[in-house]
Amino acid sequence: MEILTIKELLETGVHFGHRVRKWNPKMKEFIFTERKGIHIIDLEKTIRLFEEAYFFVRDEVAKGRDILFVGTKRQVQDTIAEEAKRANAHYVNRRWLGGTLTNYGIIQKRIQRMKDLEDMEKSGAFDALPTKEAMNLRRELMKLLRNLDGLRNMNTLPGLIFVVDTLIEKNAIHEARLLGIPVVAIVDTNCDPDDIDYPIPGNDDAIKATKLITARIADAVMEGREGRSGGRSGAVQAQPAAATMAPSANGGETKDESDRNGKAKA
Structure with a gap:
């Protein structure tokens, strides 16, 4: 394959x-x-x-x-x-x-805080709070979402x-x-x-x-x-690197640094 x-x-x-x-x-x-x-x-x-x-x-x-x-x-x-x-x-x-x-217990607490704030926002609880307090909570929620949204379902x-x-x-x-x-x-x-x-x-x-x-x-x-095996099972173990590479494998025009990422780097 x-x-x-x-x-x-x-x-x-x-x-x-x-x-x-x-x-x-x-x-x-x-x-x-x-x-x-x-x-x-x-x-x-x-x-x-x-x-x-x-x-x-x-x-x-x-x-x-x-x-x-x-x-x-x-x-x-x-x-x-x-x-x-x-x-x-x-x-x-x-x-x-x-x-x-390394300190995932603390991160889990922050994730739970993020979820709690989301629930408050969805329930309309923010609307019952003083304007400044609601604004601070929304700001806190946005920061938590920015940093932890991708971890919300990571329980271990x-x-x-x-x-x-x-x-x-x-x-x-x-x-x-x-x-x-x-x-x-x-x-x-x-x-x-x-x-x-x-x-x-x-x-x-x-x-x-x-x-x-x-x-x-x-x-x-x-x-x-x-659960597909693709005709191969078990983790693949590292093998010695090939000594050489066929010239055609890296063929084509040589480009400068600006081509590797869209703009020149220092």
Whole structure:
């Protein structure tokens, strides 16, 4: 079963890394070449590692474990929410609150507070309060919804998390590591893959690139819930990376940094 193709990856710009000066040497094995000052990611390795991540997610969800989608930077916020909702999964797409995982008891209380305020608003209870008090409660509710709406149905800690941009979401990854929660993440050429259990080498800035990967992870969640095996069972174990990549796999015109995410980066 072909889950992801070279053509799809090329069309969405998954192969474009960051400028060479920004690279993390730990990503060397995932880099195919350098063109016009930009690292080009080895897409054969992206496909192989994505398949490992896909089947891991599918099989973990099939075992009854929940997944948490995390991506708070502007260009991925909508994608994270849309794909998590499509897969009936939990998500954080605005701000990662410290202790979201490691102090989940407190987070649960805030979620309950959010639900209580929603009930008050729906019942018209706010209308019976003094104007200033009602305004403050509505402001509190909006803040809670912005940060916790994607967690409203998460009654226990997730069994795994999926992350877009490991640098921005380093606190989420740190909390997951402390609790032994596996991390699946897109790792760009400026990232450190060491703390990621299932790294997916790829562009973590371009909207189309992150949408493609996130949508396929959501597909894995849905497949896991449906209990389909797809002809393969059990979590896939990591295999040695291929030594080389066929030149045609990363073919096409070389683009500059402005093409990897819609606007030039410093």
